[in-house]
Amino acid sequence: MKLQYSLPVLLTWLLCTLPVLILTQTQLPASADELTSSDQTTSDIRPGLAQPYIVKKGDTLWDIANHFFRHPEKWLKIWEWNLYISNPDLIYPGNKIRFDARRKKTGELTTIRLQPSVRIEPVERLEAAIDPSLLITALKRKDFISPEAVKGVGYVLGSPDDHINYGTNDKVYLKFKSPVNPGSIFDVFRTGNPIRDPETGNVAGFLIHHLGQIEVTSQSHGVVRGRVVQSFEEIFRGDRLKPVRHINTRIVPNYPAHAVNGYVLYIRNDAAEASQYQIVGISLGLKDGMKAGTILSIHKAGRIIHDAISGKAVALPQERIGKLMVLRPQQNTSIALVTESTDPIDPGDSIRNQTRP
DSSP, rough: OOOOOOHHHHHEEEEEEEEEEEEEHHHHSSSSGGOOOOTOOTTTBOOOOOOOOEEOOOHHHHHHHHHHOOOOGHHHHHHHOOTTTTTTTTOTTTTTEEOSSOTTOOOOOOEEEEOOOOOOOOOOOOOOOOOOOHHHHHHHEEEEEEEGGGGGEEEHHHHHHOOOOOOOTTEEEEEEEEEETOOOOEEEEEEEEEOOOOTTOOOEEEEEEEEEEEEEEEEETTEEEEEEEESSSOOEOEEEEEOEEEEEEEEOOOOOSSSSSSEEEEEEOOOOOOHHHHTEEEOOGGGOOTTBBBBBEEEEEOOOOEEETTOOEOOOOOOOEEEEEEEOOOOOOOOEEEEEESSSSTOOOEEEEEOOO
16 A cells, blocks of 8 residues: 655654754854855845744744745745754744755765753743632622712613612613613612722712613603613612623733832722722722733731830831732722732722732
């Protein structure tokens, strides 16, 4: 029976079982300028390039050809001269790329035996993935809203059957400050406690409770008809409306490009302290470069102790007590999830840059 093999498979098999006979001098050339063959000339190769070339993360054979050759379409030659690469689409950081003209003027034979090698590099550390259910739980039911937005864009006016509370699939009437389009969906919310800035005492915003979502169906004579498409709690007349907020669970960890300093504004559910996987509000927002996924470090102020030698009061330095991830940045503030904590976290604790792992 006659077996047929593709050229790359046959060459790979030969490399794994037999020494490779290469028409070359007794050693590989030290630079690309020394290469000569019927398929390449010194005019093809950029001068002064030392060998071997070590593949870096993100490299392709086209990129490497563009680096070595004046005409990157010669990438196929690189593959032909480095046949230990069984698939030209799969090269890895640490691979050594050499040039071997294979037809030198002297016609001497040199045997090269392929040997495995080990390349040691620092491990690339990534932030641990966050369970998407944590993000949905954190953002779906409660939120923090600025004082300017607390009145929303409209409110629940009533219903055709004169009920005073509403649930999923109930028809309702709505009033808006400006025209809206059928099919638009709005979050229904109720205002909670005001949150005061621990440094200035001013109201930084309000906690709000999400009650459900309403879809606009039509409007007539200034009154908008809607349908409750989702409800978490009973919805009443006068409950406020704001544009629907879509929860993105595909958050990519990132780090601020510049130094930031803020503090914890509040802890969800009026808790006195926070720990891992609890929700907090922080005083940093879009104006400070916050994005969904921004990783920050939490620090607690050091105690004031009495120096027994000098007799003076000494403030101990801040200590890192945890880490958080921004979930939803707003203009001046953000909602964040505590991803790590070694000590209880309190309102007023400092927030600043987290060192990259």
